[in-house]
Amino acid sequence: MGQQPFRVVDDGSITSPKGFSAGGLHCGLKKTTRHDLGAILCEVPAAAAGVYTTNIFQAAPLKVTRESIASDGLLRAVLVNSGNANACTGEQGEADAYEMRSRFAEAIGVEAAQVAVASTGVIGENLKMEKVRSGIDSLPQKLTGDLDGAEAFCQAILTTDLVQKMVCVQLELNGKIVHVAGAAKGSGMIHPNMATMLGFVTTDAAIDSAYLQQLLREATDLSFNMITVDGDTSTNDMLVAMASGLAGNEALTPEHEGKEAFAAALRYVCEVLAKAIARDGEGATKLVEVQVRGAVSDESAQAIAKTVIGSSLVKSAVFGADANWGRIIAAVGRAGQPVNPDTVDIALGDIVTLQGSRPVAFDEDAALEYLKGDTVVIHVDLHMAEGTAKAWGCDLTYDYVRINAAYRT
Amino acid sequence: MGQQPFRVVDDGSITSPKGFSAGGLHCGLKKTTRHDLGAILCEVPAAAAGVYTTNIFQAAPLKVTRESIASDGLLRAVLVNSGNANACTGEQGEADAYEMRSRFAEAIGVEAAQVAVASTGVIGENLKMEKVRSGIDSLPQKLTGDLDGAEAFCQAILTTDLVQKMVCVQLELNGKIVHVAGAAKGSGMIHPNMATMLGFVTTDAAIDSAYLQQLLREATDLSFNMITVDGDTSTNDMLVAMASGLAGNEALTPEHEGKEAFAAALRYVCEVLAKAIARDGEGATKLVEVQVRGAVSDESAQAIAKTVIGSSLVKSAVFGADANWGRIIAAVGRAGQPVNPDTVDIALGDIVTLQGSRPVAFDEDAALEYLKGDTVVIHVDLHMAEGTAKAWGCDLTYDYVRINAAYRT
Numbered sequence: 001m002g003q004q005p006f007r008v009v010d011d012g013s014i015t016s017p018k019g020f021s022a023g024g025l026h027c028g029l030k031k032t033t034r035h036d037l038g039a040i041l042c043e044v045p046a047a048a049a050g051v052y053t054t055n056i057f058q059a060a061p062l063k064v065t066r067e068s069i070a071s072d073g074l075l076r077a078v079l080v081n082s083g084n085a086n087a088c089t090g091e092q093g094e095a096d097a098y099e100m101r102s103r104f105a106e107a108i109g110v111e112a113a114q115v116a117v118a119s120t121g122v123i124g125e126n127l128k129m130e131k132v133r134s135g136i137d138s139l140p141q142k143l144t145g146d147l148d149g150a151e152a153f154c155q156a157i158l159t160t161d162l163v164q165k166m167v168c169v170q171l172e173l174n175g176k177i178v179h180v181a182g183a184a185k186g187s188g189m190i191h192p193n194m195a196t197m198l199g200f201v202t203t204d205a206a207i208d209s210a211y212l213q214q215l216l217r218e219a220t221d222l223s224f225n226m227i228t229v230d231g232d233t234s235t236n237d238m239l240v241a242m243a244s245g246l247a248g249n250e251a252l253t254p255e256h257e258g259k260e261a262f263a264a265a266l267r268y269v270c271e272v273l274a275k276a277i278a279r280d281g282e283g284a285t286k287l288v289e290v291q292v293r294g295a296v297s298d299e300s301a302q303a304i305a306k307t308v309i310g311s312s313l314v315k316s317a318v319f320g321a322d323a324n325w326g327r328i329i330a331a332v333g334r335a336g337q338p339v340n341p342d343t344v345d346i347a348l349g350d351i352v353t354l355q356g357s358r359p360v361a362f363d364e365d366a367a368l369e370y371l372k373g374d375t376v377v378i379h380v381d382l383h384m385a386e387g388t389a390k391a392w393g394c395d396l397t398y399d400y401v402r403i404n405a406a407y408r409t
Numbered sequence: 410m411g412q413q414p415f416r417v418v419d420d421g422s423i424t425s426p427k428g429f430s431a432g433g434l435h436c437g438l439k440k441t442t443r444h445d446l447g448a449i450l451c452e453v454p455a456a457a458a459g460v461y462t463t464n465i466f467q468a469a470p471l472k473v474t475r476e477s478i479a480s481d482g483l484l485r486a487v488l489v490n491s492g493n494a495n496a497c498t499g500e501q502g503e504a505d506a507y508e509m510r511s512r513f514a515e516a517i518g519v520e521a522a523q524v525a526v527a528s529t530g531v532i533g534e535n536l537k538m539e540k541v542r543s544g545i546d547s548l549p550q551k552l553t554g555d556l557d558g559a560e561a562f563c564q565a566i567l568t569t570d571l572v573q574k575m576v577c578v579q580l581e582l583n584g585k586i587v588h589v590a591g592a593a594k595g596s597g598m599i600h601p602n603m604a605t606m607l608g609f610v611t612t613d614a615a616i617d618s619a620y621l622q623q624l625l626r627e628a629t630d631l632s633f634n635m636i637t638v639d640g641d642t643s644t645n646d647m648l649v650a651m652a653s654g655l656a657g658n659e660a661l662t663p664e665h666e667g668k669e670a671f672a673a674a675l676r677y678v679c680e681v682l683a684k685a686i687a688r689d690g691e692g693a694t695k696l697v698e699v700q701v702r703g704a705v706s707d708e709s710a711q712a713i714a715k716t717v718i719g720s721s722l723v724k725s726a727v728f729g730a731d732a733n734w735g736r737i738i739a740a741v742g743r744a745g746q747p748v749n750p751d752t753v754d755i756a757l758g759d760i761v762t763l764q765g766s767r768p769v770a771f772d773e774d775a776a777l778e779y780l781k782g783d784t785v786v787i788h789v790d791l792h793m794a795e796g797t798a799k800a801w802g803c804d805l806t807y808d809y810v811r812i813n814a815a816y817r818t
Contacts, residue, residue, distance in 0.1 A: 057742035057750050057766070088738060090767050123735040124768040235739055312721065313813055320814025326532040329497060330644055333465035341466050357466070358499050359533040398807045404722055405729025 005171055005261035006268065009179070012168025013150030017179035017204035019043045019244035022149040023142035024156030027135025029083030029121070029128060036083045037135040038156025040200055041076065041108060041143050046242035048075035048116070049213035051220050053237035059087035059123070060097035062238060065116040068101070073209030075242050076114040078200060079104045079139075080157050081132060082185070087123035087235040096127045103136045118198050120159055120185065120236050150183065157185040157198055160403060165276040169265050173249035173258040178205045180265045184273040186237075186280075197224060197277055199239035201269060205262060206245035207252040215263050216241045223270035226302065226391040227278040228310045239270075278392040283399030287392060288318055289377045295387030300337045305391035307335035308378060315396035321371035323364065325353040332380060343383040348376065414580055414670035415677065418588070421577025422559030426588035426613035428452045428653035431558040432551035433565030436544025438492030438530070438537060445492045446544040447565025449609055450485065450517060450552050455651035457484035457525070458622035460629050462646035468496035468532070469506035471647060474525040477510070482618030484651050485523040487609060488513045488548075489566050490541060491594070496532035496644040505536045512545045527607050529568055529594065529645055559592065566594040566607055569812060574685040578674050582658035582667040587614045589674040593682040595689075606633060606686055608648035610678060614671060615654035616661040624672050625650050632679035635711065635800040636687040637719045648679075687801040688783075692808030696801060697727055698786045704796030709746045714800035716744035717787060724805035730780035732773065734762040741789060752792040757785065 015022050024038030048069045052062050068075060079100055086093045097117055105112040119127075143149055154164035168181035179202075186197030201216070220239060245251070252259055279287035290309045295301035308314055311331040317324040325346045332339060346354035349370045351362050370376070376395075424431050433447030457478045461471050477484060488509055495502045506526055514521040528536075552558055563573035577590035588611075595606030610625070629648060654660075661668055688696035699718045704710035717723055720740040726733040734755045741748060755763035758779045760771050779785070785804075 055739060055742040056748045057738055088735065088763075088766060088768065123739075124763075235742065312809075316810050316813030319810065322814065326497065329466055330464060330532075333644065334463070339465045354497075354533075357497060359497065396810055396813075398810050400721075401725050401728065401805055401807050401810060404725030404805075405731065 006169040006265040009168040014181045014202045015150045016168045017202045018246035020202045021143040021145040022153040024152035028131035035156035038153040039079045045074040047209040049216045049241045051239045057235045059236045060093040061117040061119045064097045071113040076110040078116040080118040083121040085121045085123045085236045086119040167272040176249045178247040182269040186277040201241035203243045204247035219267040219270040223274040227274045281394035282403045283397040284394030287375045290391045292380045293388045294382040296385045297387040301387040301389035304335040305389040309391040309393035319395035323367035345381040347379040415578040415674040418577040423590045423592045423611045424559045425577045426611045427655035429611045430552040430554040431562035433561035437540035444565035447562040448488045454483040456618040458625045458650045460648045466644045468645045469502040470526040470528045473506045480522040485519040487525040489527045492530040494530045494532045494645045495528040576681040585658045587656040591678040595686040610650035612652045613656035628676040628679040632683040636683045690803035691812045692806040693803030696784045699800045701789045702797045703791040705794045706796040710796040710798035713744040714798040718800040718802035728804035732776035754790040756788040
């Protein structure tokens with residue numbers, strides 16, 4: 001990270017950027033006592049941007065959040081519940097999402113259109129609104145500008161996740177310290193197109209909504225859209241960014257000399273969160289990273305990387321610490337991309353297993369040792385041109401099957 | 410089946426069509442004592458057709474078989490080994506595939522170009538040719554025209570399959586009895602594009618190679634290309650058909666009045682084999698069939714059916730007998746096809762769980778009972794137009810993970 005134009009803030013959080021507070025509580029949507037309702041609040045109207053699931057079935061809160069951001073590009077807060085996705089819930093679900101927005105807006109004294117809402121959990125059931133209402137009424141007094149508030153929020157957005165996911169970096173723009181931070185949830189149904197994940201980015205940079213939207217989309221394509229757990233996508237994904245502008249930098253524009261540094265910081269935040277989601281994939285025991293190089297283009301490399309990371313056979317082999325390059329090359333060959341069948345190299349970490357598409361002798365014990373680690377990097381070099389890509393996923397395990405064999409029960 | 414222009418022959422097999430014999434033996438490629446080398450022989454030159462994997466990495470035997478069929482459209486025999494796929498084996502692998510062809514051709518006294526070869530098993534290792542040679546030399550005397558010979562062949566093509574897969578039907582053309590039969594192997598890496606499956610169709614119908622090729626492709630698109638076990642495709646898939654012409658019917662052409670009946674029989678044979686492969690998917694406990702109707706076109710319905718049948722979440726839920734329509738509608742919504750988000754019905758067998766995209770109350774006990782059965786049919790009606798499709802797959806189980814976590818060891 002030494003070369004990067006930003007530094008990671010230890011103990012930094014989504015409340016580190018100036019102007020933000022956060023918090024969470026248990027209102028009763030989850031059967032456990034874990035938090036299930038949370039919010040991030042900005043003390044000034046923040047420039048906002050959003051990226052949403054591509055699934056045709058979009059949950060009610062997505063419609064409401066789109067409307068809020070579209071109204072004037074500004075948000076004061078985002079309200080999130082877990083335990084119930086408010087998806088496939090028809091007119092009642094839509095009414096409930098609007099009521100969440102207006103009730104929380106009233107509780108914090110802002111316009112309804114300045115609040116975004118998000119939901120995650122079981123679909124097809126209407127929200128228990130009496131619990132949500134009572135939670136909303138108590139929530140404002142729970143919001144704090146410290147790490148505790150941020151962590152309470154992080155807990156409130158989890159479903160089958162095992163760990164909280166948060167990161168914060170800082171950089172200098174026009175002599176001012178600017179923070180970029182993020183929190184996310186997600187562990188199943190994660191695939192290129194933003195599947196059951198929620199992500200929230202806060203920054204105190206000055207930047208307008210339109211430019212923030214552009215940078216957020218670019219960062220998403222190289223991070224959240226390059227992870228997969230099982231190829232499924234959800235009805236509820238969304239990534240929302242809010243920029244308070246309180247750092248005092250000159251507003252970021254495509255002409256600002258610091259724009260590359262800010263974009264890099266934003267990409268880094270998104271990549272850290274995306275990798276954390278992949279590592280925490282349902283039942284996962286390790287993070288798998290696929291690095292493709294030598295493809296005819298970056299897009300082609302991305303398609304190949306996603307096919308390899310999405311292969312159930314590759315994922316099972318990694319779980320079993322089996323150095324099965326045959327599964328990898330079979331996935332490369334079905335990605336629908338230009339590949340020279342005679343020039344492919346494959347390595348697991350530093351261990352070369354295939355060169356020029358032919359198996360080479362390797363130390364099986366060393367490979368086993370490497371594959372037993374908590375991070376496995378699969379390198380694929382096509383030796384055709386300069387296209388590169390990275391994608392992230394996890395292994396396929398007994399626990400994945402167990403978790404999803406009885407999700408509703 | 411009563412309405413169909415053919416009837417299933419009990420105890421029928423790939424040797425039921427006139428002119429065919431088959432057999433198998435253990436030559437030593439498999440660690441067990443199961444057969445690992447087999448052949449089908451036709452006593453006259455048979456019109457031949459083939460369909461192959463779309464994977465960029467194609468195993469050596471596919472090249473050789475393509476050449477044989479391309480030479481004059483006629484085959485006398487197909488030779489198959491299991492235990493080693495002869496894939497990613499370079500020039501030596503190609504030389505070995507050619508040697509298998511020529512040595513077996515010599516053993517049965519035909520031209521090399523009248524023999525097709527196929528391989529399945531581990532990839533990246535060269536064939537133990539001394540074992541293959543000795544097996545080839547003994548094989549001709551093992552070939553018989555009865556059920557035993559057919560079953561010995563079926564055993565010889567299995568890898569991780571648990572059961573043999575064979576079917577035979579007969580129909581009348583021009584007053585003559587015509588047989589269409591097939592055998593197949595395959596249980597993992599099965600996906601739309603002919604993944605690690607081998608299929609062999611025999612018929613005594615008179616039909617030329619070009620028309621047989623057309624009908625075989627059409628039958629494949631509605632059968633083998635509509636099954637998936639895990640979305641992966643292999644380097645070795647092939648489906649070969651041989652028509653002896655000994656039934657004595659007038660040669661089938663696009664103008665023949667019996668062509669629909671023959672095409673239906675061929676489709677049925679392919680569908681039975683495809684479903685058997687899906688049911689025998691690695692670790693599977695049940696066959697899952699997805700029926701889509703009301704789509705804007707058959708192609709659109711096919712894409713949706715394949716997305717649902719390929720969803721790891723749907724497959725895990727079926728394994729757990731969890732009536733989780735949410736997984737199904739999420740898969741429908743990410744298939745990239747036109748879907749009206751307000752008009753989707755979903756039923757599990759007779760049990761309606763979603764109507765007009767809204768959940769309806771259903772008997773959970775009855776659903777549990779139904780999902781515990783050995784066949785689960787998922788009905789999806791989009792209520793948009795007349796497009797229909799069927800696709801087949803299996804549940805995702807602990808055993809799938811176990812089998813693939815240590816395939817090489």
